[in-house]
Amino acid sequence: xxxxxxxxxxxVKPSETLSLTCTVSGGxxxxxxxxxxxxxxxxxxxxxxxxxxxxxxxxYYNPSLKSRVTISVDTSKxxxxxxxxxxxxxxxxVYYCARRGYSGYDLEWIYxxxxxxxxxxxxxxx
Amino acid sequence: DIQxxxxxxxxxASVGDRVTITCRASQSISSYLNWYQQKPxxxxxxxxxxxxxxxxxxxxRFSGSGSGTDFTLTISSLQPEDFATYYCQQSxxxxxxxxxxxxxxxx
Numbered sequence: 001x002x003x004x005x006x007x008x009x010x011x012v013k014p015s016e017t018l019s020l021t022c023t024v025s026g027g028x029x030x031x032x033x034x035x036x037x038x039x040x041x042x043x044x045x046x047x048x049x050x051x052x053x054x055x056x057x058x059x060y061y062n063p064s065l066k067s068r069v070t071i072s073v074d075t076s077k078x079x080x081x082x083x084x085x086x087x088x089x090x091x092x093x094v095y096y097c098a099r100r101g102y103s104g105y106d107l108e109w110i111y112x113x114x115x116x117x118x119x120x121x122x123x124x125x126x
Numbered sequence: 127d128i129q130x131x132x133x134x135x136x137x138x139a140s141v142g143d144r145v146t147i148t149c150r151a152s153q154s155i156s157s158y159l160n161w162y163q164q165k166p167x168x169x170x171x172x173x174x175x176x177x178x179x180x181x182x183x184x185x186x187r188f189s190g191s192g193s194g195t196d197f198t199l200t201i202s203s204l205q206p207e208d209f210a211t212y213y214c215q216q217s218x219x220x221x222x223x224x225x226x227x228x229x230x231x232x233x
Binding site: 046047048049060062063064096098101103105106110111112113114116117118119 | 127156157158160162168169170171172175176179181213215217220221222223224225226227
């Protein structure tokens with residue numbers, strides 16, 4: 001059974017960089033055609049996709065965060081990571097890592113997030 | 127960005143009720159629509175993808191329909207474990223965007 005687990009500091013100071021790692025177990029992060037992503041949820045609010053990465057290192061990001069986000073992958077450790085720079089209180093959220101699964105649909109592919117980590121709360125405060 | 131709007135924002139219902147939640151996209155997304163269930167303190171769980179395909183292991187009382195801009199999630203007979211928040215999400219284009227959520231509460 002595929003499992004994902006987030007890890008990293010739960011408290012980050014304003015203007016600093018938030019760093020989280022997602023460790024994948026029960027499967028290889030290098031599996032073909034799967035992207036791996038980060039999604040966040042401010043307390044009491046909805047879900048926001050941050051960005052995704054392929055095992056080759058190919059990435060795509062939410063334009064609203066792109067200038068501050070870097071997602072990287074370490075296939076030797078079966079991990080991928082998130083860095084979010086210049087954080088403010090608005091970046092306080094539960095951060096989830098997830099696998100972007102896919103299925104064939106109408107001669108194309110449809111994508112969805114089918115495996116999720118349990119989430120980790122990151123608070124931005126001095 | 128494609129905006130996803132769910133209605134209602136919250137809903138009270140009883141065990142055994144049939145419930146429908148609506149999701150509207152700001153532009154046509156064909157059937158590139160997924161539904162998730164989230165319980166307090168837990169990660170979202172995929173229920174339905176491609177608007178109407180049931181994810182493996184999800185009870186058949188959950189169903190989805192729609193295409194273009196208007197979609198529905200229906201729970202045919204509410205069970206106690208179904209009280210949660212439900213989100214729609216479009217995968218037609220990036221950024222992947224979610225609806226604001228519909229909180230389903232016990233009446």
